[in-house]
Each structure stands twice: as C-alpha cells, then as structure tokens.
Amino acid sequence: MIRVVLADDEAVIRAGVRMILSADPEIEVVAEAADGRALIELVRAHRPDVALVDIRMPELDGLTATAELRRVAPGTAVLIMTTFGNDAYIARALGDGAAGFLLKTGDPREFLLGVRAVAEGAAYLSPRVASRVINELTGEQLARGAAARDRTGVLTNREREVLGLVGEGLSNAEIARRLHLVEGSVKTYVSTILGRLGVRNRVQAAIIAHEAGLVDRT
Structure with a gap:
C-alpha cells in the first residue's frame, strides 16, 4: 500500500x-x-x-x-x-x-x-x-544543452542509456526490464550516474537527460 x-x-x-x-x-x-x-x-x-x-x-x-x-x-x-x-x-x-x-x-x-x-x-x-x-531551469537553452552534453560525456554508453530512461521517469524495475538487466545492476548504474553528474536526486538527473537530448521524445 x-x-x-x-x-x-x-x-x-x-x-x-x-x-x-x-x-x-x-x-x-x-x-x-x-x-x-x-x-x-x-x-x-x-x-x-x-x-x-x-x-x-x-x-x-x-x-x-x-x-x-x-x-x-x-x-x-x-x-x-x-x-x-x-x-x-x-x-x-x-x-x-x-x-x-x-x-x-x-x-x-x-x-x-x-x-x-x-x-x-x-x-x-x-x-x-x-x-x-x-x-x-535552462535559461539559454542552447548553452545549457551544450553544458549538459559535456557533463554526460563522462558517462559510458550504458550509463547514458540508463540516464535517458531515468529522464523518461522509469523506475529501476522498469529500466531493468527495458534493458534486460537485473534490478540491482540498474540501482548501481543510477548511483554511479548521480555521483558522476554531481546531482542529488533522480529529478535533477532527469533534467540533465532532457537538456542533453538523451530522452526519447517519440
């Protein structure tokens, strides 16, 4: 409940x-x-x-x-x-x-x-x-987009993929199903992503994902 x-x-x-x-x-x-x-x-x-x-x-x-x-x-x-x-x-x-x-x-x-x-x-x-x-949040959208892409440049391809799904609002379990991973691995990926991006929570990470163009808008 x-x-x-x-x-x-x-x-x-x-x-x-x-x-x-x-x-x-x-x-x-x-x-x-x-x-x-x-x-x-x-x-x-x-x-x-x-x-x-x-x-x-x-x-x-x-x-x-x-x-x-x-x-x-x-x-x-x-x-x-x-x-x-x-x-x-x-x-x-x-x-x-x-x-x-x-x-x-x-x-x-x-x-x-x-x-x-x-x-x-x-x-x-x-x-x-x-x-x-x-x-x-972005102000000058283009400048912030470039900055977000620079920030996500430190991530691996898999981490960027996970970040994009965080940006879509998916939970760890949903990301695991989407990427055919175990949920524990997704939790580790998310924790690593937050640390590398220097953000406090998933919402802030999701904003960066949107700014960097990692979220599928189709």
Missing part, C-alpha cells in the same frame, strides 16, 4: 485529488493538510511514502515545506502540484529535493502515475509541464 499525505489549502482540490487517488486500491490518503506547518506535523506522525504538496499554501508555503520535509522525513518522496503560473518556483523546489511535478489541470491519471513513480524511487515530470520546467 502506498501511503499519501495530501496538502492543499483548497478543500475542493483536496477532495478532487483524493477521489482520483481512491481509484487505485493500492494508494491510500492517510491524512490531509491545509497549510505547510500542518503538513510537516502530519508527515512526522504518519511517515507516508509520498507527500503530495501544493506550492502555494498559507503559514508555510509548499517550497519551504519541501525543504523541511527532506530534512525531517527523508524517506517521504515529495510530489509537487503546480500550475503554469507557478513555473518560476520549480528550480527552487528541485534544489530542495522534490521528486516530481504534476499539473493540477492535467490528465487525472497523471496523479496515479506520479504517486506510483515517486513511491518507487523514480522521478516524475508531468508531460505537459516537463518542457516548461526545463525551460525555466
């Missing part, structure tokens, strides 16, 4: 997201919060697999709460709910350790996919928001 704490200051949004998640019998919303401070206390109390967090909340905003959650509950993956109007905050959330991003107005199935992905240790970027996230 994937246990989720849901945080949004709008009750109607929480109700809608809870209804979407309830469609999956393996996902359970164990608690809800209307502000960032309550979110942190609930995560401390319940130790969920995933915290599904809105960026804009009273008392303590979602970004500040994300940074605090990475400190007090490193075992809980933080999945950010955003809108196109919140793109300017994405870079900070990535730096603070968010595991993924969902668009509130996107396909409801993305909530199920996103929660499952980050619970399994993968990164998840909503397809409709991924390009906007990347643009926000």
